[in-house]
Amino acid sequence: MSIVNIKGLNYTYPDEDEPALKDINLKADKGEILLxxxxxxxxxxxxxxxxxxxxPNFYGGIIExxxxxxxxxVKTISHRERAHMISAVFQDPEKQIVMNTVHKEIAFSLENxxxxxxxxxxxxxxxxQFLNILDLTYKKTDELSGGEKQKVELAACIAMNSEIIVLDEPTSQLDPQSAEELIYLVKKISSELGKTIIVAEQRVDKWFDAAEKIMVLEEGSIVFYGDRTEFYNTDFIDFMPQYLRIAKELxxxxxxxxxxxxxxLENHDIFFSDCIAADCNENDDTEKSSSIFNMFKRKKEENEYLKLKNVSVAYHSNIALNEININFEKNKFYTILGENxxxxxxxxxxxVKLVPYKGSITYIGRSLQKINSxxxxxxxxxxxxNPNDYISKDTxxxxxxxxxxxxxIDDSSRIESILKxxxxxxxxxxxxxxxxxxEKxxxxxxxxxxxxxxxxxxxxxxxGLDYSNKKELGHMLRKFVxxxxxxxxxxxDIDFAADFSDDILLLINGELVxxxxxxxxxxxxxxxxxxxxKLAGYRDVYTLDELKGCIK
Structure with a gap:
């Protein structure tokens, strides 16, 4: 039975000429996951x-x-009844949090x-407990990481026992393990509790396997609605998970x-057999064997650029960073990975001196502590x-x-160029x-x-970036470096890091591991x-371009 039924929906934001939604017709069944x-x-x-x-109740505008x-x-349902039937976690959980501790935040939703x-x-x-975050119960909400805030808001949805849970980019700030855990829990909520889940995501790899139905929007209109098999046979490659893009490529x-x-891939007759790192990465001059790592490390120390020495940070009694030592070099793209x-x-x-720390941070030999912000x-x-931190003007x-x-600086050409x-x-x-x-x-x-x-x-x-925009951003950042x-x-986004970065730092529990x-x-x-x-059986290839280069 359809729990959500949308007919001929059109919506235009205030002061806009073009509608944001155009003739939307959609049904979602009870217990279904719609991506x-x-x-x-x-x-x-x-x-x-x-x-x-x-x-339009909060944003205004014209809806049909x-x-x-x-x-x-929904026009005849009271706000309280609607809130009981539908709960949501939007792109910016920071905007949803109103209380100063986690348990009060969830209780506040129930009181409402x-x-x-x-x-x-x-x-x-x-x-x-259902989300395995009991340790956050009495933690202050302003001390939570972005991913922890998303989990707390999802916990509030579960506590409200809503029939429909709407999720907007729920894994965008989660590390790989946390993302898998969250998707597993959402599947459990759907299958065991019969809740309907409607999720909008750009990180589709794990959600794709969980979804019963998939919908693609383009300029406010539905251009595809169907199951995974039907979706695979379309040309919407940019919206497919990485492993399906590889399957389509082959x-x-x-x-x-x-x-x-x-x-x-392992059994395919065109799959590489003897591809090694040198074959896949013959142009990568940054590759260093372990036998010369110490010599390379000494060279970096002699050419100090942005150097962190014994940097430690504590929030009250919690150690956030524990004696971090690293020298960031000029002309390099570094990626930092780690759990929430x-x-x-x-x-x-x-x-950038936004938190107090122990140790030293120097830029070209000069202590940043002695330089004003x-x-x-x-x-x-x-x-x-949080991109909203950078929004204060009217245009x-x-x-x-x-x-x-x-x-x-008075340079309008620089503004025009960066906008383009x-x-x-x-x-x-x-x-x-x-x-x-x-866009934000x-x-x-x-x-x-x-x-x-x-x-x-x-x-x-x-x-919040789709595959195409991520790729363009990666090339722009590469050009910058x-x-x-x-x-x-x-x-x-480890695939993004593999495509564009030079070096990677792995942080776990405040330690550079x-x-x-x-x-x-x-x-x-x-x-x-x-x-x-992973798909290549842990052979020494890491990107789609490398994989294609290793196939006979």
Whole structure:
């Protein structure tokens, strides 16, 4: 039975001429997982907001058509009843959190829908236990990592016992293991509790196997709706998980799961047999054998650029970073991997003096502690994991100009150029608050990159970006590094790191457990390795281009 039934839905945001949703007709059955795909700005988040009632009740605008939940029109359902029937986790969990501790945050959701007080405590603790985050119960919400905030908001959805759970980019800030755990739990919620899950995602690899139905949106219209087999036979390759893109590239004739693709690759008559690292990476001059690693390390120390020595950070009694020692070189692309709460964001914040630390951080031999933040910002650009931190003006153009104004730079051509590079020039007169999550992400990076810093620090830059935009961003960042600059990026997108980075740092529990060339670090990884490396039976290939080069 259809629990969600949408007929002829059209929606236009206030002050916009073009509708964000056009003639949407959709049904979702009870207990079904529906995966919504599309490029940044295609209408995914808007559709989810329409289902929850946030559009138009909160955002305003013009809406036409009908949305039925359990055969009831959302127009006739009270706000409290709707909140009880539908719960959601949106792209920015920071915006949803209103209480100062985790247990109060979840209890607040239950109080809002009128759950009796005697039931609240049990629901709070059971939901936290269900997600295996009981250790966060009394933690302050402003001390949570981005991924932990997403888990807390999902726990609130579970506690509310809603029939429909709407998830907008729920794994965008989660490490690989946490993402797998969350998807497993969502599948369990769907299959065992009969909850309907509607999820919009860009990281599709794990969600694809979980989804019963898949929908693709393009410029506000549905261009595909069907099951996984039907989807595999389309040309929507950019929205397929990495393993299916590989299967399509090799012209496999049927849709399969990850394991099936791996087995077929192993048995395929065109699959490489004797490919070794030298064959796959003959142009990689950064490859270093373990026998010369110590000599290479000494060379780096002699050429100090951005050096961290015994850097430690503690939040109250919790150690976030424990004696980190590393020298970041010029003209290199570094990626930091690690689980949620490992200290990755704290490391970047330490460099730009956003958190107090012990130890020393020097730039070309000069202590950053002795340089004021204004001067640091001239040479070190920093983009946090929340793009909303960079939105304060009324137009996209003014947002970029604001950065230059702060440093008394008058150069309109630089603004025009960066807007075009990041494909947001068409939005230059638009309010940045009305951009999609992916568009906001591009704006945030552009607003810092317009300064042409010597060092760029990026925290989850691919969050909310579709495959095509991620690829373009990767090439832009590669170009930035190849111009003689340094990039340090945090990401959970290991395939992106494998494609574009030079070196990788692996942080776990605040400790730097491994650092080296990306091949060295990814080679032995279980969670922290690329899709291609897994599919290739852990042979020494890590990207799709390398795999194609190793096939006979």
């Amino acid at each position: 919504v795909l599309g490029t940044s700005g295609s209408g995914k988040s808007t559709l989810l907001k329409a289902i929850t009632g946030a559009v 058509g009908y949305i039925y939940i359990n055969e009831k029109s 829908i009128g759950v009796p007080e005697k039931q609240i405590k049990r629901r709070v603790f059971e939901s936290l 012209k496999f004739d049927s849709a399969m799961d990850f394991q099936s693709v791996r087995k077929k 709460g490992a200290g990755k964001s704290t490391l970047l914040k330490s460099i 204004y001067d640091i910002a001239k040479v070190i650009g920093y983009v946090s994991q 996209v153009y003014e947002e970029i100009k604001f950065t230059l104004d702060n440093f008394k 590079d990041f494909k947001i020039y068409q939005y230059k007169d638009k309010n940045p608050r009305d951009l999609s999550g992916g 992400q591009r704006l945030a990076i552009a607003s810092v990159l317009v300064m042409n810093p010597e060092i760029l620090l990026l925290d989850e830059p691919t969050r 190849d111009s003689g600059r340094t990039l340090i990026m945090i990401t959970h 491994q650092y080296g060339n990306k091949r060295e670090v990814l080679k032995e990884g279980m969670y922290y390795t690329s899709t291609v490396h």
